[in-house]
Amino acid sequence: xxxxxxxxxxxxxxxxxxxxxTSPEDRSSVSLVCKSWYDAERLSRTRVSxxxxxxxxxxxxxxxxxxxxxxxxxGKPRFSDxxxxxxxxxxxxxxxxxxxxxxxxxxxxxxxxxMAVSDESLEFLAFSFPNFxxxxxxxxxxxxxxxxxxxxxxxxxxxxxxxxxxxxxxxxGSWLSCFPERFTSLExxxxxxxxxxxxxxxxxxxxxxxxxLKVLKVxxxxxxxxxxxxxxxxxxxxxxxxxxxxxxxxxxxxxxxESAFNxxxxxxxxxxxxxATVRYLPAIYPACANLTFLNLSYAAMQSxxxxxxxxxxxxxxxxxxxxxxxxKGLEAxxxxxxxxxxxxxxxxxxxxxxxIQGVTEEGFLAVSFxxxxxxxxxxxxxQMTNAxxxxxxxxxxxxxxxxLCIMNPGQPDYLTxxxxxxxxxxxxxxxxxxxxxxxxxLLTDLAFEYIGKHAKNLEVLSVAFAGSSDxxxxxxLEGCPKLSxxxxxxxxxxDAALLSGLEKYESMRSLWMSACNVTVDGCRLLATxxxxxxxxxxxxxxxxxxxxxxxxxxRTVAGPRRxxxxxxxxx
Amino acid sequence: xxxxxxxYRKNDLNLKATELRLGLPGTxxxxxxxxxxxxxxxxxxxxxxxxxxxxxxxKSEAAGCExxxxxxxxxxxxxxxxxxxxKNSLQQKKTETEGTGIYVKVSxxxxxxxxxxxxxxxxxxxxxxxxxxxxxxxxxxxxxxREGYKGSEFAPTYEDKDGDWMxxxxxxxxxxxxxxxxxxxxxxxxxxxLGCGV
Numbered sequence: 115x116x117x118x119x120x121x122x123x124x125x126x127x128x129x130x131x132x133x134x135x136t137s138p139e140d141r142s143s144v145s146l147v148c149k150s151w152y153d154a155e156r157l158s159r160t161r162v163s164x165x166x167x168x169x170x171x172x173x174x175x176x177x178x179x180x181x182x183x184x185x186x187x188x189g190k191p192r193f194s195d196x197x198x199x200x201x202x203x204x205x206x207x208x209x210x211x212x213x214x215x216x217x218x219x220x221x222x223x224x225x226x227x228x229m230a231v232s233d234e235s236l237e238f239l240a241f242s243f244p245n246f247x248x249x250x251x252x253x254x255x256x257x258x259x260x261x262x263x264x265x266x267x268x269x270x271x272x273x274x275x276x277x278x279x280x281x282x283x284x285x286x287g288s289w290l291s292c293f294p295e296r297f298t299s300l301e302x303x304x305x306x307x308x309x310x311x312x313x314x315x316x317x318x319x320x321x322x323x324x325x326x327l328k329v330l331k332v333x334x335x336x337x338x339x340x341x342x343x344x345x346x347x348x349x350x351x352x353x354x355x356x357x358x359x360x361x362x363x364x365x366x367x368x369x370x371x372e373s374a375f376n377x378x379x380x381x382x383x384x385x386x387x388x389x390a391t392v393r394y395l396p397a398i399y400p401a402c403a404n405l406t407f408l409n410l411s412y413a414a415m416q417s418x419x420x421x422x423x424x425x426x427x428x429x430x431x432x433x434x435x436x437x438x439x440x441x442k443g444l445e446a447x448x449x450x451x452x453x454x455x456x457x458x459x460x461x462x463x464x465x466x467x468x469x470i471q472g473v474t475e476e477g478f479l480a481v482s483f484x485x486x487x488x489x490x491x492x493x494x495x496x497q498m499t500n501a502x503x504x505x506x507x508x509x510x511x512x513x514x515x516x517x518l519c520i521m522n523p524g525q526p527d528y529l530t531x532x533x534x535x536x537x538x539x540x541x542x543x544x545x546x547x548x549x550x551x552x553x554x555x556l557l558t559d560l561a562f563e564y565i566g567k568h569a570k571n572l573e574v575l576s577v578a579f580a581g582s583s584d585x586x587x588x589x590x591l592e593g594c595p596k597l598s599x600x601x602x603x604x605x606x607x608x609d610a611a612l613l614s615g616l617e618k619y620e621s622m623r624s625l626w627m628s629a630c631n632v633t634v635d636g637c638r639l640l641a642t643x644x645x646x647x648x649x650x651x652x653x654x655x656x657x658x659x660x661x662x663x664x665x666x667x668x669r670t671v672a673g674p675r676r677x678x679x680x681x682x683x684x685x
Numbered sequence: 686x687x688x689x690x691x692x693y694r695k696n697d698l699n700l701k702a703t704e705l706r707l708g709l710p711g712t713x714x715x716x717x718x719x720x721x722x723x724x725x726x727x728x729x730x731x732x733x734x735x736x737x738x739x740x741x742x743x744k745s746e747a748a749g750c751e752x753x754x755x756x757x758x759x760x761x762x763x764x765x766x767x768x769x770x771x772k773n774s775l776q777q778k779k780t781e782t783e784g785t786g787i788y789v790k791v792s793x794x795x796x797x798x799x800x801x802x803x804x805x806x807x808x809x810x811x812x813x814x815x816x817x818x819x820x821x822x823x824x825x826x827x828x829x830x831r832e833g834y835k836g837s838e839f840a841p842t843y844e845d846k847d848g849d850w851m852x853x854x855x856x857x858x859x860x861x862x863x864x865x866x867x868x869x870x871x872x873x874x875x876x877x878x879l880g881c882g883v
Contacts, residue, residue, distance in 0.1 A: 196763030253768065279770040307770070412774060442819070462775065463801075464765050471800055494765060496798070521765045578764070603763075 128154040138163065157181060164188065166623055167205050167229065168648065171672040172213030184223035184248070185214070191626050191666055193601060194228055195253060198628055198664065200652060202679040206230045206256075208238070215242035223248035223274075230254070236261030240268035248274040248302075255281030259289045259308065266292035273326075274302035287312035287335065293320055300324040304331040306355045306386060311335040322347045331355025334388055338363065338371060345374035354378070354401075356386035359394060359413070368397060376400035385409035392419055402426040407433075411460050414438045421446035432456040437472035437494060444477030448484025456490035457481055464494070464521060475502035482509035489547075490515040497528040498555060503537035513545040517552035523579035523604070526556040533557055539564035542572075552576040562586035566593025573598040580605055587611035591618050601626040609636030612665070616640065619647050624668040632662045634683070640667065641685035648674055651683040787862060793821045793839070793870035804865065809858050817841060821870060828854050833876065840876035843868045852879050 132154050135141050145155040161184040164170060176182075189205025191198075207229045214221050221243045231254045239246065246269045251257075259282065265275065266289050287310035293300075300320065305312070312335060321327060321344050330348060332341070336357035345351070363371070371394070381401045390413045402408075405427045410420070411434040420435065420443040430451045435443065437459050447454065459473055475498050482488060488510040498520050507513065518537075526533055534555035542548060542565050549571055553561065557580035565575065566589035573596050581587065587607040590600065591614050600622065608631035619625060619640075634651055641649035652664035678684050767775075786803035800820055807813040814825050826836030833852055834840040841853040845864040853861070853868070871879075 193763065195768045196766050197769060198763045253770075279768055281769065411771075460767065460771065461765060464767060464772075464775075465760065494767075519765055523761065523764065576766075578766070 125150065125154060129158045132158040133160075160184060161223075162186075166668055166670075167207075167210070168672060168675050169623070169668060169670045172210045174672065176213045176217035180217055181220075182218055183221060184225075185210075185221065186225040186227075187229055188227045189229040189254075191601070191624065192228070192599075193603065193626055193628065198603070200679065200681045201255070203652070203682060204230070204675065204677050204679065206232075206235075206677065208232065208235045211235055211238050211242065219243060220245050222246060225250040225252070226254050227252045228254065230256045231261070232256050233258055233261035233264070237264040240264040243269075245271055247271050247299075248276075250274065250276040250278075251280050251282075252276075252278045253280060258283040259285045259287070259310065262289040263292045266290065267294070270294075270297065271299055272297075273299050274329075275300070276302055276304040276329075277307045278304060280307055282307060284308050284310045286310050290320070291316040295319070295323075298323045298325070301326045302329040303327065304329065304355065306331040306333050306357075308333050309335070314340050318343060318347065325350075327351065329353040331385060332357045334358050337361055338394065339367065342367075342371045342374045345378055349374075349377040350380060351378055352380050353383040353407075354381055354385070355409075356384075357388065359387045359390040361394070363394060368394065371397040372400060379404070381405060383407040383409070385412075387413040389413070390415065390419075395419060395423060399423070399426040404429060406431045409434045411436055411458065414462055415443070416440075417443035417446060421450070424450035427451065428453075430454055432490075434458040434460070436460050436462040438462045439473075440471070441473055441477035441480065444473060445480040448480040448482075451485060453487060454481070454485040455487050457485070457488060458490075458492040459494055460492075461494040461521065472496050475499050478502065478506055482506040486510060487512070489513050492517040492519075492552075494519045494521055496521060497525070498534065498537065499527045499529050500532065500534060500536040500540070501527075501529075503534075504540040507540050507544040511544050512547055513541065514547050515550040516541050516545065516548060517550065517576070518554055519552065520555040523554075524556045533561070535561040535564065539568075542568040546571065548572055550574040553580060554578060556580075558582045559586035559589065562589045566590045569594050571596055575600050577602045578604055581607060584608055584611035584614070588614040591615040597621075598623045600624075602628070602630060604629040606631060609633055609639075612636050613640060616643060619644060619667055620669050622669070624666065626664075626666050627662075628664040630665075632665055633660050634662045634685075635660065637662050637665055638685050646670065649685045650678070651685060652681055653683065787865075789843075789865055789867050791817065791820070791868040791870070793823075794872050794875075796821060802868075804862050810854050810861075814841065814853070817868075817870065823870070826873075830855075833879075834873065838873050839870050840873045840879075841868065842871050842876055842879055850879055852876065 128150070132144060135144060141155055141159060145152045156178050157180070159179045160182055162175065162179055162182055163186045164175070165188050167187050167189045187207065187210060190203060193199060194203070205228060207226060215238070219242065222245050224239070231251060236257055249265060249272070262277070265272065287308070290305070290312040301324070312333070314336070317336070321330065327348050328351060330344065330351055331353070332344070332355060334357050338359060338361040341356055375398050378401045382404055384398065384401070384405055384407070387410060402423070403426070406429055408427060408430055414436050415438060417440050420439045424430070424446055427450070431453055433447060433451065433454060433456070435458070444459070447457065459477070461472055463471065473493070473495050475495070478493055478495070479502050482505070486509060489512045491513065498518065520534070535558055537555070538551070538553050538557070538561045541551065548569055551565070551569065551572055551574070553576070559582045562581060565572070572594050575590060575594070575597065584607055587602070587605070588611055590597065597618070607627065612627065612632050613636060615625065637649050637651050641647065646669060648668055648670050650666045651662045652666065654663040674684050786805050788801055788803050791800045791802055802816065804813070807816065818825055823839055824837050825839065825841060826834040828834050842850050843853050843861070843865045844850055844867050846866060856864070
């Protein structure tokens with residue numbers, strides 16, 4: 115019998131092998147095998163995703179992964195998108211940049227979501243990382259276009275600048291003119307977020323000399339006429355975001371525009387189309403043959419315009435629209451887009467209480483009948499029924515993301531006047547692959563019993579104005595084995611519910627509860643019992659001191675954070 | 686005059702209670718609903734010649750409607766859950782586009798919600814009526830100058846610049862476009878004797 119002998123495998127070889135591991139889950143598993151595998155993994159890791167910037171400190175990160183080239187960081191709780199988090203809450207990227215500059219100066223890529231980013235940080239970034247290539251800012255705030263000037267001026271190897279849905283102070287469009295004349299490496303440019311006019315000549319020259327440009331999303335200030343010129347210069351584009359799509363065009367100009375679109379054979383994604391008028395929309399038809407993603411969520415289209423457009427998009431997989439298309443428009447989706455996998459319907463006029471237009475259960479039903487591959491839906495509607503949802507999930511049992519927003523809080527099934535419990539019961543029972551669920555309408559604890567019992571793969575749950583008692587939240591915390599993020603607002607869940615999750619929170623990324631019945635004492639108890647969780651209470655000015663208006667609980671290896679503002683009580 | 690009780694969020698002054706208004710006897714304020722619960726509203730039928738709006742929120746109430754001075758529902762922070770960026774774009778767009786179209790509100794007796802349409806989108810009465818039929822899922826009868834709309838239980842009416850309620854179709858289209866302030870699809874029984882060939 116051979117004696118067992120540990121193979122002495124050169125570390126460097128192991129590292130080379132591990133360099134081929136791409137999935138973070140694989141890497142995680144590998145790092146747990148033994149010390150030498152842990153080291154080989156960490157030294158060969160080039161990308162890391164931190165889904166909660168306070169779950170780990172910059173120092174810990176750079177110490178463990180000294181060779182990272184790409185980092186993605188997420189900061190504020192998601193409800194900050196809806197103004198529920200104070201603007202000074204935290205998630206400042208600067209400390210991270212300092213740590214990276216010190217230990218990982220070869221950093222190339224940074225993707226930030228819901229982080230606070232200042233102009234100083236952008237300047238620091240531009241100066242500290244000579245190899246810097248990719249900057250993506252989504253839903254961040256705190257910077258101005260001055261910061262973008264630094265990026266454009268000093269990042270000589272930049273390939274990607276993607277500025278999306280940020281709270282950015284737009285001082286001027288001059289940042290675009292800061293790209294040096296010798297700069298040619300840009301592949302992705304998205305400045306649709308910004309409003310200021312950019313120097314069109316500078317943009318034209320930039321597009322002309324960046325031969326590898328694949329993604330171009332311009333802002334509102336770029337006119338149709340100017341767009342046509344850009345398309346002629348960059349027919350290789352794969353993703354296009356137009357600016358304003360209306361103008362008084364002559365027939366000749368229209369023909370030129372149509373011809374420019376006709377030459378763009380590679381377009382797979384189209385967005386923008388602001389103020390698109392019926393007359394000019396046909397110009398894009400020639401480019402729609404290979405379209406897989408169409409984002410019309412800033413173009414208020416009517417049902418027949420949409421129908422005419424979709425007839426030209428047989429390969430569409432993802433569609434975002436405004437509810438101005440109505441149920442009739444969604445019927446057109448059902449008829450024209452058999453390959454559709456994702457649908458998002460946003461409300462065009464959500465805040466005018468008298469005017470109720472938009473979509474109902476009929477539209478959603480129509481799509482479900484025509485699009486059996488549908489697995490991602492975000493649907494804002496005025497009314498829904500349990501029966502409709504049951505039929506929808508029967509037609510489309512593969513939902514991974516089901517986000518339904520019945521816009522009137524606590525609204526029942528409008529036909530039967532019953533709670534919407536059975537609707538979400540049907541969703542979780544039928545859609546076994548469900549990863550993300552947002553519920554709405556009138557819901558009792560029964561809905562949460564269903565969720566806890568059946569949603570075995572659920573990772574993210576969003577709840578608003580729902581539930582009858584602590585029991586509802588308990589069902590979810592005691593069920594749902596893969597639950598990672600739980601966000602709750604305006605529900606009757608109190609301390610008992612909060613504390614029922616004691617065992618669970620360390621296996622979750624985070625918990626958010628606002629306008630519920632949780633007290634500061636309850637939070638304090640949680641914090642005491644679970645030292646590896648950070649428990650933060652955000653106080654509203656006017657309320658009673660014993661109430662915990664907003665609670666944010668998350669696991670961390672970095673200990674309590676040291677940068678909380680006065681409005682945040684770290685327990 | 687009965688004064689409806691409105692459920693305001695704390696800090697709001699109940700100005701409605703002390704407001705002086707010119708209103709016909711028997712009309713009262715629409716009760717404002719609680720955000721988190723659905724209540725049955727106490728709806729009263731309007732008197733035929735007041736040309737009231739329908740602003741009933743609870744769709745399961747099929748009965749008539751009350752006069753509504755649009756009571757601003759206390760807006761809930763962060764609801765519906767739309768990103769600030771998108772919200773701001775929508776507000777901006779709203780103020781921009783409303784400059785160019787002729788937007789009028791359309792209500793229908795028995796329907797809980799108002800709709801808004803741009804009259805400029807239609808080339809004449811035929812198109813407009815077809816659109817209304819589609820929007821509210823009903824049929825408009827045959828129009829004749831003498832008898833109004835026959836063959837349906839509804840009749841489309843509009844309020845003109847002088848505040849009078851007229852039957853849609855009585856005046857040339859261009860005149861209608863410039864004088865129409867709001868539309869109401871009325872029960873035919875109530876539309877009798879409206880503005881036409883008297």
